[in-house]
Amino acid sequence: MAATGAVVESWMYFLKKDPKYDVERIYELRRQKPTAEVPRTNMLLEKVEGVQIHDVRGQECSFSTTGFFLLDMDTKLAAEDFNERNKVVGTFLPQLADAIKAKLNASRVLLFTFDQVLLDEVK
Template identity: 30%
Template sequence: MAAKAGASGIHTSIRFLKNDDLYDAIKTYNLEFRSDEIPISNAVPEKIDNLLVKNIRGHEQDFTFDLNGFAVLDMQTSLAYDEFRDSSKIEHVYCQEVAACLLKYTEAAAVQVFDVQIRRRHPDFPFLEVNFEVNNQPALQAHIDASPEAVRLLIRSLNDPEKASRLAEGNFMYLNVWKPLKGPVREWPLALCDASSVDSSDLREHDTVFDPSTARENLMVHFNANQRWYYLSEQLPSELWVFRQCDSSGKPGVPHASFQLPTQANDPDGPRESIEVRALLYFD
């Protein structure tokens, strides 16, 4: 179902994990590699049509990071568009800029950037068949990047044992920082769910399996009519979506997914391109 415009936002479709008692006994998963032995996934999606996604453009200050779990921050990067193909410049320049921005905004004691993902939409997306050579496409399924247990394991893997134990038991936060590489975004923008509208029963632990011995637990999302979804129209490269994925205090993470705009067509500037930085913030 294509999206349609509404007075207070956009009505569109987003995919969720179908509610099924089966998942009480069997954990959902998806494979990031080819296998002749098991299915690529056992998670059954459910597309929810006519879902209202409200536009926060002009009302960004009405939302608070503590309550809603997200914010829009302005940050000019010193990297030119073409420099985002240079992994060294991304690591040593852009990631440092994001880290400094997060430290200033949150007043954390320290920040640890641990992952960067660049997504360049394939021209055939979303009708692209499963192709492990064409990865990092816009994420259509509502999800949270990591479960609390996965985050504590991540902290322990990134730090020496003595320090890791202290950090994992202290006050920390896992954030995702998303922005377009070019803009304004006129196709497949990112939708975020107000964390205060998420119930714990909406979330289901899920394994993303990278190879037969490596998996990461994240959270898939069941639809709940009480959930409130938002987006930022025509997002610019200088505008960062900063959204919580895990908080040691127990505050819920922010489900997110890409969605189709009603006016969406082939952008003359080419398919959507974005970069997301995942970071851990420590407050002790």
């Protein structure tokens, strides 16, 4: 799919290739405390520079073929409310989870974020 919109260049973290993933499932503990025998995660991430991010608005995306989809949703938050953590956690993230559940007809949605504290507050 060729992008027709703007392109920006940025960096992203990707899962590093490791032979252990051939025999061990990738995991990250969220609710349990890690131990010496079982660390919080077995993921090895690598930062990749120069990733091109294309504006795909207006193009067809299919979650089943690309792993991504664009979600048009209304939120009760104004743009400035996204600077207030309690409003994001209490209002936006539950709305987002509900919208994703409805779009995918899913029974459950887990929201992953770089901010572990923020994620732990989402019920």
